[in-house]
Amino acid sequence: MVLVRHETSPEDVGGMWAAQGVLTSTGGMTSHAAVVARGWGKCCICGASELKIDYKKKTVTIGKTVLKQGDWISLNGSTGAVYAGQIPTQVSPVVSAVVDNKVSAKKDPIFLMYQEISKWSDNNRKMNVRTNADTPKDSVAARSFGAEGIGLCRTEHMFFEGDRIWAIREFILAEDEKSRKAALAKLLKHQQKDFEGIFKAMDGLPVTVRLLDPPLHEFVPHTKKDQQEMAKRLGIPLNKVTERVQELHEFNPMLGHRGCRLSITYPELCVMQTKAIIGAACKVAKAKKAVKVLPEIMIPLIGTKAELDFLEKIVRENAEEIIAKTGSKVKYMVGTMIEIPRAALTADEIAETAEFFSFGTNDLTQMTFGYSRDDIGSFLPDYLNEKILPSDPFQHLDQTGVGQLVKLGVERGRETRPNLKCGICGEHGGDPESVKFCAKVGLNYVSCSPFRVPIARLAAAQAAIKG
């Protein structure tokens, strides 16, 4: 079953999970569908702009070919080719052996070669390889691929699952701080439980947790029917709902009220997430079957030192309170994503507060080039044809421009804090050429989706050998 959409959003995650492949007509390397599917090791093609999708008629038209719901199509995620009809496929023996722990696959010559190369890689590389994962399941898969920690745990889905969406919607509709806090209180225990699961899976390895990043309008319904349901469920008039949804509309959400900007407007969000993270860390650290936890709290979308100072204070106050109360000895770090050009340019100032940097090269690429990851499909083909770009900069890091900011960020950050831990958590962390660049500029680790961990280990070794 292949899910075909214009684009996907967090609301589609259930359908994506059920599907064997995902095909979208917009977007690219770092759009929602690509990032989520890659994380699961699922086949996905994004930005197939020739596709005309008619949701009402349930048809897809490509040139003169019209496909109906239920028709067979086959995807080649490596080349981006879409085939009408069914092409037989085969599961990778490496995946069978590593993820599904199939005994027969462990004798497959391909798996044995994988094992050998991985050993050589680990014996030679100097950089660590972490993973981007936000569930215990993904964390376990990544560990089995050799991940040495989580470099990016996105907390978005912790606001979506099951009934949680209603708590965050209540938060969004609340008219004062007290009601907002009451709504968030409902999320606290769920999120703490999520973090406990992840910390257990990563026992002894560092886990970088990013605080909430997406804009709030991603959490509210946009059809009238769903808005009516929301009004009814929250017991507020429909016009309040529609008014708030309209208020949350943004012209350029990528450059809008998201990331740390949300927690500055609503500090209670940062408080709740800190409590969930540190609460979970203290609990698993003190459990009978004690787990070693190394939480790193990462504040996203920082552009100025003042933003980080404001939120670091809140994180530390709340973390210390829980640590003191539980009598735990959990150590944690507070750091930031470097994903806004201004953050790289002022990395010396930001490193006064940040204990680590993680280069978010997806957003950094968006802002350094002024390219929206979801809209690049309209001009990227012309740019590649005319050789204006050597490749998709969301796929291979642009070393001249974006890379310049990464290099500068590392250098300036370490001028202030010589032992500053620096990593990368953008999609480039799983791209061999980009991984080699990361080694060159002195990053401590790269972090990529679980299924790309082996290739990142290899690339890191090649970088270390070639020097």
Added chain:
Amino acid sequence: MVLVRHETSPEDVGGMWAAQGVLTSTGGMTSHAAVVARGWGKCCICGASELKIDYKKKTVTIGKTVLKQGDWISLNGSTGAVYAGQIPTQVSPVVSAVVDNKVSAKKDPIFLMYQEISKWSDNNRKMNVRTNADTPKDSVAARSFGAEGIGLCRTEHMFFEGDRIWAIREFILAEDEKSRKAALAKLLKHQQKDFEGIFKAMDGLPVTVRLLDPPLHEFVPHTKKDQQEMAKRLGIPLNKVTERVQELHEFNPMLGHRGCRLSITYPELCVMQTKAIIGAACKVAKAKKAVKVLPEIMIPLIGTKAELDFLEKIVRENAEEIIAKTGSKVKYMVGTMIEIPRAALTADEIAETAEFFSFGTNDLTQMTFGYSRDDIGSFLPDYLNEKILPSDPFQHLDQTGVGQLVKLGVERGRETRPNLKCGICGEHGGDPESVKFCAKVGLNYVSCSPFRVPIARLAAAQAAIKG
């Protein structure tokens, strides 16, 4: 009469012109309403987020006050205060004397002081002061305020006025290059006439013309009724229109298919605009009452040297052809906006092709901070309250971050091309503190809206004196 809107778009320009003041509930210093109104010297307040505007009921609600269409309100554009009721106002004697050429105002002591200070300023400043203007009328006003050229002539309105919008819509709906060229041919003579008017008004002074910048969806209608009209007028089925409009929708238009990216996809756009500019230049230069023209063709949104090379070639080929055909001796320059962080970072490469740089600090601020000019209203008040930002970075240039890129761009550009002409055409060109920064980093000129030219002259002089 005050026009009250959520935000304005090019379609509102007629209403804005008719109004004495403009009030919007979203946006800020550089949103459409602010830029257009400032250009005309018209009072405008943007981002009054407490306003609840009901277009259907024609009411504005602020707290418990409900105002109906026709009620009096008064605006103070300097403080941003909105008053219910009528407050008497008075025309500035400087504007009366300079723009309206009123003899009585020329004896007003305020005007005489203005004149004296302006003389002192001009005797001391080292930087030139140009203006942002795109009509002969605005150009004349700016010259009377002392502008020494046009630093930014936006060509957008040349696609909107009267019947022209139908030609550009025909271009957008065309299915092949031939039809696109046929549609653009209808615009050529209109645009050439526009440029002739501007060149005449600026006789002897340089005029920097920016090629088309906004994304194409700004030119298509978004209501069903208007789309039906469009289908009928262009003689194409309605579903073709709605499909194309849907195709043009972007998630983040500010980071989408606009600026030079349009002309790379549709080179015929660049061809038509070059023909209009150079055609006009050759014509007025050879007219009986000959005019001295110094056109500077500016390619917007450049992020890589390859983009500029691609378009510069098209510009030069078409310009040379017209110059040869008309036997004219017009000299012109080809340069670029530096408004994408990557352009500043690779200014050394870009200056191999660009003969001048104009720093577009509005977009540069958007991308360096990751702030959408139209959405910043949702978090800016909190940022100012908490002193996270010292001021609105769209109003006063952020010297630490954005300014760092400007400085770097000038330095690297001049490493390649020592005599590279550098200016600024963002709104900061009319802000005294920013003007002083521009002097410090060695810009040749600042360019600002006509009514801010006097203050820019003064600030440039203060910078020269204080050193």
